[in-house]
Amino acid sequence: MTTEGNETGGRRAPRQAVDVLVPVVNAMTQRAMGLTRDISRGGMKMQVVEPLVDQALYQVRMELPMGEGRLPVEAGAQVVRxxxxxxxxxxxxxxxxxxxxxxxxxxxxxxxxxxxxxxTS
Incomplete structure (x- = not known):
């Protein structure tokens, strides 16, 4: 399990603390992966039960709460720590x-x- 880096190491975008836990799904398998802890335009921190594969690529999907609705977001993401x-x-x-x-x-x-x-970057 990778533990290198500190809380801000390597981050390119400001982090947004999520005050609600947003479920994250593996878009390829439709299985739950975990819950967001914080998110930025460059990536996110997620809480999972078991470690993921270091440096692996995943296709993730989440629905971000917005007013009375939800904004579906899907992204290719790489495990970095x-x-x-x-x-x-x-x-x-x-x-x-x-x-x-x-x-x-x-x-x-x-x-x-x-x-x-x-x-925008």
Whole structure:
């Protein structure tokens, strides 16, 4: 399990703390992967029960709450770090490696509505 890096190491985008837990699904298998802990336009931290494969690529899908509805976002993501917490939970850092334009815009809209400057890079 990768534990290198610190809380801000290598991050290219500001992190948005998620005040609701958003389920994340593996879009290829339709199986639940975990729950978001925080998210930015560049990636996210997710809590999982068991570690994922280091450096592996996953196609993830989540529905971000927005007002009375939800914004579906799907992304190609790579595992960049993992850490087991004292309570046994595993935190996984994922970097978004591919977001189609519509999904990138939805994520940006959600971040802006959450009070985060989503930027364009």
């Amino acid at each position: 993992q850490q087991r917490e004292p309570d046994g939970a595993v935190l996984v850092g994922l970097r978004f490696v591919h977001l189609e334009t519509a999904h990138r815009e939805r994520l940006g809209d959600w971040l802006l509505a959450s009070g985060v400057d989503a930027g």
